Amino acid sequence: MTLPFGRRLADAVAARGPLCVGIDPHVPLLEKWELPDSPEGLARFTDAVVDALAGTVAVLKPQLAFYERHGSRGLAVLEDAVVRARAAGSLVLLDAKRGDIGSTMDAYADYLRPEHPLAVDAMTVSPFLGPGSLQPAVDTARLTGGGLFVLARTSNPDAGTLQHALVTDGVGERSVAQVVVDTVRGWNTPGWVVGDPLPDIGSVRDVASRFGPTTGSFGLVVGATLRELDVDLAGLGGPVLAPGLGAQGGSVPDLRRLFGTDAAVVPTVSRDVLAAGPDRAALRAAADRWTEELAG
Template structure:
């Protein structure tokens, strides 16, 4: 397998063609129960296959949360492996939500697990944490460039606890979160139509005008739906960077399962509302 077209270019095209929506695959126990499924590997597989069947051919991005698969051990990871392959075969880009972060050879091993072209869990992009120092991500950045994949780096997350780290001020007076955004802008310099190195920025954070969100790459935005943000909030939160926002919706879509048509309809409604909000913004 040769290197793919850069992730940013593939993502821009998918967003333009399918709408800027990321649907999470989050098979936690309570959601399996709502679907009438057992909290076991069979339930996990049924859930994952149903979501992929319903939306992978229509939405731009699918984002499995690896923890909900890892809790079933090797059998759960086998289900995830199949879901990733099937989603990509249907045309969706897959962002593996693993939030990996470490140093040196360990960071390189994490990157190889998801971004190496021969990895069983090969994905289009990976979520990573920069809080061992942004430079610790270098092995993942290098492998992503080599393979045409991407990263989404935690910058301004929607959980309230994140502020104690991300809003902390460095000696130069810039916040840690702002520093992460600036480093990503440097990674994306000169990349068109969209860089491959994105930030995770919560859609529930309100006014983000103090931050320069125009990093030349995508902004993965959790918080739409169950966490309280709406598509109409996106222009106010993200300002001029709104066209590069990839809003993530999980429960707002998944609660409509296990009916395939209902899942598909919910995803399409969100995609249409987001597209309208982005266009009007």
């Protein structure tokens, strides 16, 4: 039986460090690598990244949109890459940001099923149709041992338009972002479902807040470039995906400033590593530099 994603993530981080590298073959980067904007160029790019990094980093995060834009041939490239990356020991987090209701959300969650041709270890999802809309994905993740990272406090300039909006309910007045955080904290609490009273933070403090055997499989996306952390992550019990290191302005000191030293943080770097290609040794060296800095 497949171990839960949280446990597999903890094992991968223990073996390789917490670095997640995004695989983002956008047109300017293909041009920089002197590759055509075609399925063939996409395949050469992806092969180089997977060959260089799948045996080195804990998590690889392909952005689905860059493969979908090439149609079925692009998805075939991604299917092959996912299989090879997982076989080499890296976890694959599909950056899909899916969010819908009912059977549609259930279908999106099929990426977590082992029989799916593009089966991955975890995926990113959007909660803005309401926390309950993601329940089919939560159910599938629990059944298959998969993981979810839910958009909570992103660092794009106008994120606060929705994420800072206030909600008043039986719990009190909270921001939308905090509602997302509290919901995911509930998912990492055995027996809790959407609609139940929120678990008391003190009751889940025995769930390790940093990587370990009890790391939960449900995490959050919180930007590493935020000026301040304006949500309470106490007792989350799961990992935080922190995109934005490197070219987007985030740094290792920013991670420590925002999250301290105890949280189970998965820092994400894309452009700062991918810009080193297409040479495989240079890609690996760039990832190694970030891994060493994160360990310092």
